[in-house]
Amino acid sequence: MGLGGPEGATGGAAVRFDLPEVDAFTRTYWDAAAEGRLLLRRCGVAACGRAHHYPREFCPYCWSEDVRWEEAAGHATLYTWSVVHRNDLPPFGERTPYVAAVVDLVEGPRMMSEVLGCREGELRVGMGLEVVFREAGEFRVPVFRAREDAVRA
Ligand SMILES: [Zn+2]
Numbered sequence: 699m700g701l702g703g704p705e706g707a708t709g710g711a712a713v714r715f716d717l718p719e720v721d722a723f724t725r726t727y728w729d730a731a732a733e734g735r736l737l738l739r740r741c742g743v744a745a746c747g748r749a750h751h752y753p754r755e756f757c758p759y760c761w762s763e764d765v766r767w768e769e770a771a772g773h774a775t776l777y778t779w780s781v782v783h784r785n786d787l788p789p790f791g792e793r794t795p796y797v798a799a800v801v802d803l804v805e806g807p808r809m810m811s812e813v814l815g816c817r818e819g820e821l822r823v824g825m826g827l828e829v830v831f832r833e834a835g836e837f838r839v840p841v842f843r844a845r846e847d848a849v850r851a
Contacts, residue, residue, distance in 0.1 A: 715790065778799070
C-alpha cells in the first residue's frame with residue numbers, strides 16, 4: 699500500500715504516514731474498504747486469469763488491460779512477519795510493538811499488511827487470518843487478525 703509522505707499532507711494537520719495516496723483509479727479500492735470490502739484485481743485473459751494486489755491498471759503477469767475488480771473473501775494465511783519495536787513515523791510510534799506482515803490471500807495475491815491481536819509467540823507461518831478494517835483518518839485500511847479456528851489450533 700502506498701504510504702503518504704510529508705508532501706502528501708495538507709492543511710497543517712499533524713503529518714501521519716499510515717494514510718494511502720488515493721488517485722482516480724484506486725478510489726474504487728478505498729471506497730470499498732470504507733464499506734468493509736477488500737477488492738482485488740483479476741485478469742480477464744483466459745490463459746492467465748490471475749488476481750493481483752495492490753491494484754494496478756494492467757495485469758502484472760501478462761500486461762493485459764482486461765483486468766476487473768473482484769471482491770476478495772478476506773481470508774489469508776501468514777507468509778512472513780516482523781515485529782516492529784521502533785518506528786518514529788507517526789502514528790506508528792504509538793502502536794509499537796506491532797506485527798508487520800506479508801500474507802497470502804486465498805485468491806493468490808501476496809499482500810503487505812499488519813496482524814492485530816496476536817502475541818509474537820502465537821504467530822505461525824501458514825496460520826489462518828481474516829481481514830478487518832482499521833480506521834485511519836477518512837480511510838479504513840485492511841489489516842488481519844487470526845481466524846478463530848487458527849487460534850485454537
Ligand atoms: Zn494476466
